[in-house]
Amino acid sequence: MGATRWGICSAGKIAHDFLIALKTLPPEDHQVVAIASRDLSRAQEYAKIHGIPKAYGSYAELAEDPDVDIVHIGVVNPYHLPTTLLFIEAKKNVLCEKPMGMNVAEVKTMVQAAQQHQVFFMEGYWTRFFPATERIRSLLSQGSVGDVMVFHAEFGSPQLTIPRCVEKELGGGGLLDIGGYCIQFACMIFNGEEPESITASGFLHDTGVDKTVSIILNYSGQRQAALTCTMTAKMPNRASINGTKGMIEIPSTFWCPTELFVNGQSEKFLLPPPSLKMHFTNSTGLRYEAEHVRQCLLKGLKESPVLTHQDSLLISSILDEVRKQVGVSYPQDKAQLQH
Numbered sequence: 001m002g003a004t005r006w007g008i009c010s011a012g013k014i015a016h017d018f019l020i021a022l023k024t025l026p027p028e029d030h031q032v033v034a035i036a037s038r039d040l041s042r043a044q045e046y047a048k049i050h051g052i053p054k055a056y057g058s059y060a061e062l063a064e065d066p067d068v069d070i071v072h073i074g075v076v077n078p079y080h081l082p083t084t085l086l087f088i089e090a091k092k093n094v095l096c097e098k099p100m101g102m103n104v105a106e107v108k109t110m111v112q113a114a115q116q117h118q119v120f121f122m123e124g125y126w127t128r129f130f131p132a133t134e135r136i137r138s139l140l141s142q143g144s145v146g147d148v149m150v151f152h153a154e155f156g157s158p159q160l161t162i163p164r165c166v167e168k169e170l171g172g173g174g175l176l177d178i179g180g181y182c183i184q185f186a187c188m189i190f191n192g193e194e195p196e197s198i199t200a201s202g203f204l205h206d207t208g209v210d211k212t213v214s215i216i217l218n219y220s221g222q223r224q225a226a227l228t229c230t231m232t233a234k235m236p237n238r239a240s241i242n243g244t245k246g247m248i249e250i251p252s253t254f255w256c257p258t259e260l261f262v263n264g265q266s267e268k269f270l271l272p273p274p275s276l277k278m279h280f281t282n283s284t285g286l287r288y289e290a291e292h293v294r295q296c297l298l299k300g301l302k303e304s305p306v307l308t309h310q311d312s313l314l315i316s317s318i319l320d321e322v323r324k325q326v327g328v329s330y331p332q333d334k335a336q337l338q339h
């Protein structure tokens with residue numbers, strides 16, 4: 001098999017960063033063949049900047065392009081479901097940005113569609129594919145910190161002026177935007193186990209989305225994850241994995257980690273520099289997710305062994321329960337009740 005041929009759905013900030021990350025990988029392995037935006041001029045502009053041969057003014061045209069092996073979906077949260085289904089039904093493999101769905105019911109619908117159409121489908125929690133994260137999994141499986149008893153993570157960033165973060169119809173809220181990173185990490189640390197109990201407390205924005213939330217996940221064997229996310233203030237944005245024999249600390253930007261302190265000893269994992277200015281921190285790290293997807297496709301896999309469909313369902317179900325406890329509901333939740 002030659003290069004993995006990517007189609008890019010959306011010409012937003014995440015698409016820009018993803019395209020730059022792909023440029024850090026060998027061109028014989030990864031090629032971007034087409035980009036689609038609902039605004040053709042925007043797709044054309046991105047095509048020009050990033051050297052993409054084809055630009056489309058509709059997602060349907062991208063879905064019909066026979067040269068596309070896999071589509072990266074970077075549209076706003078409420079459009080993940082319809083857009084993903086469009087590509088899956090066109091028999092395209094899909095990498096969908098997190099959160100995969102607005103709720104667990106949407107995630108189930110997408111997973112079932114992917115299984116039915118026998119295409120590869122993965123949620124874009126890029127954190128799981130960083131070399132530093134692989135190192136964490138390896139340290140935990142070797143028992144380097146003993147039994148993990150407490151996991152702590154926080155993600156705080158002032159985002160109340162960003163429309164997609166605060167507007168309900170755009171799928172806003174701290175939980176869906178940044179809280180999911182804390183939750184997915186806890187799910188990884190505790191090996192995809194379902195928490196025995198979930199306790200959440202927080203505050204809502206005037207628009208009805210959450211702006212600050214703290215979550216306690218209790219696991220079997222009296223193990224616990226303590227997580228905080230906020231859109232109101234900057235936090236140190238660290239995480240720590242605390243075991244009976246030691247500790248792994250992930251300093252600032254734990255969701256795109258380039259350094260670990262393993263029992264006090266620093267280990268660094270450098271990223272390749274970007275060729276253009278990027279919108280998000282450490283975005284060239286999206287390359288690891290992209291390369292992982294390629295390896296899955298080469299093996300003929302329909303889901304990732306590192307971020308399975310079951311993982312996405314678990315993360316989404318925890319998010320649903322936390323939202324319920326703090327009082328955040330979206331129109332998509334009502335739609336599910338009617339089905």
